[in-house]
Amino acid sequence: MKYYVAGHRGMVGGAILRRLKARAAQGEALEIVTRTHAELDLTDQAAVRAFMQAERPDVVILAAAKVGGIHANNTYPAEFIHDNLMIECNVIHQAHAAGVKRLLQLGSSCIYPREAAQPMAEAALLTGPLEPTNEPYAIAKIAGIKLCESYNRQYGVDYRSVMPTNLYGPGDNFHPENSHVLPALMRRFHEAAQEGRDEVVIWGTGAPRREFLHVDDMAEASLFVLDLDQAIYQANTEPMLSHINVGCGEDVSIRELAGMIAGVTGFDGRISCDASKPDGTPRKLMDVSRLSDMGWRAQIPLERGLEETYRWFLDSQDAGDLRT
Numbered sequence: 001m002k003y004y005v006a007g008h009r010g011m012v013g014g015a016i017l018r019r020l021k022a023r024a025a026q027g028e029a030l031e032i033v034t035r036t037h038a039e040l041d042l043t044d045q046a047a048v049r050a051f052m053q054a055e056r057p058d059v060v061i062l063a064a065a066k067v068g069g070i071h072a073n074n075t076y077p078a079e080f081i082h083d084n085l086m087i088e089c090n091v092i093h094q095a096h097a098a099g100v101k102r103l104l105q106l107g108s109s110c111i112y113p114r115e116a117a118q119p120m121a122e123a124a125l126l127t128g129p130l131e132p133t134n135e136p137y138a139i140a141k142i143a144g145i146k147l148c149e150s151y152n153r154q155y156g157v158d159y160r161s162v163m164p165t166n167l168y169g170p171g172d173n174f175h176p177e178n179s180h181v182l183p184a185l186m187r188r189f190h191e192a193a194q195e196g197r198d199e200v201v202i203w204g205t206g207a208p209r210r211e212f213l214h215v216d217d218m219a220e221a222s223l224f225v226l227d228l229d230q231a232i233y234q235a236n237t238e239p240m241l242s243h244i245n246v247g248c249g250e251d252v253s254i255r256e257l258a259g260m261i262a263g264v265t266g267f268d269g270r271i272s273c274d275a276s277k278p279d280g281t282p283r284k285l286m287d288v289s290r291l292s293d294m295g296w297r298a299q300i301p302l303e304r305g306l307e308e309t310y311r312w313f314l315d316s317q318d319a320g321d322l323r324t
Ligand SMILES: NC(=O)C1=CN([C@@H]2O[C@H](COP(=O)(O)OP(=O)(O)OC[C@H]3O[C@@H](n4cnc5c(N)ncnc54)[C@H](OP(=O)(O)O)[C@@H]3O)[C@@H](O)[C@H]2O)C=CC1
Pocket: 006, 007, 008, 009, 010, 011, 012, 013, 036, 037, 038, 040, 041, 042, 043, 062, 063, 064, 065, 066, 067, 083, 087, 106, 107, 108, 109, 164, 165, 166, 167, 168, 171, 172, 173, 180
């Protein structure tokens, strides 16, 4: 089996690549194809077509996307909708044109309405208005699901979608403004502890709640869904409601998260909130019963995941290869 992992240098694609390599090392007969962003711009239709026609993979895993936290989504909405729509259209259509029968693409929990009932079931899709700070990105992610479903219906292929909750772990982006909350706060608290400062400011009110899943769990879940027998996948989904939520089933407030990160990084000063910054969606807790009914559950508790990620952050900083 020849796998193409799109976005293998990103956090999720990197974790999926590690899992596939581990499987190959255990004797599974698989070949992995990758291209960096510099080698293949997935927004370039002709380049994606040439790549797919030349490589003709058996399986495509689409983990490449324009990704960022609330500030990046709010500041660069045109890039978020344009790049993600282009990447999805090109990869999904050209995979089909090259005869690819199996594909898995990653969406996001932001596809659900801002005021969706909690926990958010797959059926909440398209039932209400989206959160304005990330609506363009969410629209692109919803289009990704609908592309897969449409190609399944018209061409009889087997293209699946997983919707991850907020992710974190090795390979994350620690940019001070454009990253997600967990890596942003890990870096900010670390630097405050190192510099002996007595205050760290977090964005918004600290009241929003988020569910955090370790990226190694996400990689396991992705391959679990990809490997499901087609009859089981179809029995647990609907043709036009085919995506599967991935999460751990528990959430924390941003203030609670900040307290945990302060503990891990050794910061013992004051935590204050900058309410001039947006809160975004009030709560995003996934209903993960569709996936758990099929037998998958997250394994890495947030406390352990934070400690391991902090150690990875320190090592990567020392080695000079942190994404910032
Ligand atoms: N991180 C999270 O909390 C969540 C992520 N997801 C989803 O998971 C998937 C992976 O996200 P994550 O690993 O966190 O993101 P990353 O930013 O870590 O990785 C994305 C990868 O895609 C590549 N990429 C972006 N644009 C292009 C392009 N035009 N051509 C080729 N490659 C490109 C990036 O390369 P380069 O850096 O060189 O641009 C990068 O390697 C995405 O679909 C995302 O929406 C869903 C929910 C939460």
